[in-house]
Amino acid sequence: MASFSILIDSENLTKKFGEVTAVDSVTLSVNEGEVFAFLGPNGAGKTTFVRMMSCLISKTSGYGRVGNFEIGNRSDQEKIRRMIGVLPENVGLYEELSPYDNLDFYGRYYRLSEEKRRDRIEFFLKMLDLWDRRNVPVATFSKGMKQKLAIARALIHDPQVLFLDEPTANLDPEASKMVRDFILELKKEKRTIFLNTHLLDEAERICDRVAIVKTKLIALGSPQELMRSLQGKKVRVQVQQVNDIIISELKNAGYRVEEVHPDSLVISVNDFTRDNPAILKIIEASGGRVKFINEISSSLEDVYLKLVKVE
Amino acid sequence: MDLHNAWTIVQKDFKVYRKKSSVIYATVALPLIIGVGFPLILNYALHRANKMTPVATVPSLLGAFSIWFIIGAVVIPTAIASYSLVGEKVQKSLEPLLATPMSDGDILLGKIISALLIPLVALYVGSIIFMALNDYFTYKLLGFFYYPNWQLGAVLIAMPFAALLSVEVNIIVSSRMTDIRSAQQLGSLLVLPFIGVFLASELNFFTLNFNNLIIIAGILATLDIAMFFVSKATFQREEILTKWR
Known part of the structure; x- marks a missing residue:
């Protein structure tokens, strides 16, 4: 099953909270360098799936793998967290701190050297056009800027896989475009991105393949394949x-x-x-x-x- | 648990506290009141106010005052511990932190140290000021330096155990609370048993001498160990993400 080019792999992955099944036997794989969308309505289990794959919550049954590491294996969990970057649904930045400090602390959490942290922070803040505001508290930023900064935070340690949970939810059209353009930039760098979204337009424009989910996996393929197969x-x-x-x-x-x-x-x-x-x-x-x-x-x-x- | 990771969290928290003046004021106010206010009151009572306080009562008064350092050790970390955890909950900054390679233990240890360190430093500095001012005010009346002595030494030994208990209780309370104020209010109820002990000693049910204070420190240390396991059980990634509201 394991292939060197498959970075995310799940087989019958299931999560139950008591009697409620949040994710039901999801089987999929994401290739290296692919932008993959997990598309579904609210409550479809998208966030739960990402949390399982990022070792934030345990699985109930099934198999999941990121890189060569298994999500249910305790000794692999830290290794998985090192190779992934996660943007949760709520950005959760330290509002009192500057963008520089926000990125710097995350760099430290990943044990990056001071020099590497400095270089990467400068790179991202310049890329996001925030370098001139590097010492201003994040609380003063717009939602779009915060979202972009949170994506940069997820990238600070140069992860192989990026999980983005609803990156443009609750953003106005301008801010959404800002974030989408940033993701498209990352796509050009051939990063493996797993994107949770309920925005079809976003999935269609950004992603190579789409999985439609509603607790279970309903369909899987490229946007074009899905449209062709189901349009009649x-x-x-x-x-x-x-x-x-x-x-x-x-x-x-x-x-x-x-x-x-x-x-x-x-x-x-x-x-x-x-x-x-x-x-x-x-x-x-x-x-x-x-x-x-x-x-x-x-x-x-x-x-x-x-x-x-x-x- | 990795101390380097825990210390990074402490540094982050300190940087945030520096921007939150209310947290600093809440931490510094009580040690200042005990360290400066109480000696001034004693001085006023001994030298002014028609010298209403007999010199013979000075040791018992100082003993009663010094117990407030233990009470302070329970009250002060409440402000920081609840801010540290509920604040992160409110800002939703726990999930990205939990997605890093840090273990639950690293994060918990970091949170405990960051909630303990500032109050303890403030209290120890307050106790030095307390000793110096009281010695200054009472030397002529007593004919000797009252401080340092074993009784206050025992208070200072019990203080970190009381503070640690307060932090651990607040971590457990914070896991069930969604706003900082409620967490602080509920967490500060821990002070009631300590006030009870203080009142019982004032009513002469027992004396808070060196031996009894060391026994209290021992009880607190035992409770600390028990509560550490409870707070560690509460502070689990899955619990935090799915059950903390």
């Missing part, structure tokens, strides 16, 4: 005018007409290459004039809502 193939045919003959001829030919509008139809197909010309022929033969035909693609949001609703 549909075409929209724009015509001069829709009439009853067109509809009945299409139905007679075995097509499912999903939507009827005065000047357009939405039709389910099995194979675009084979069915599109056939549909055109039927419509023309029924007296209709086709203006254009296009394939309908659903968004990740459609996929997500469909899957989560079914569950």
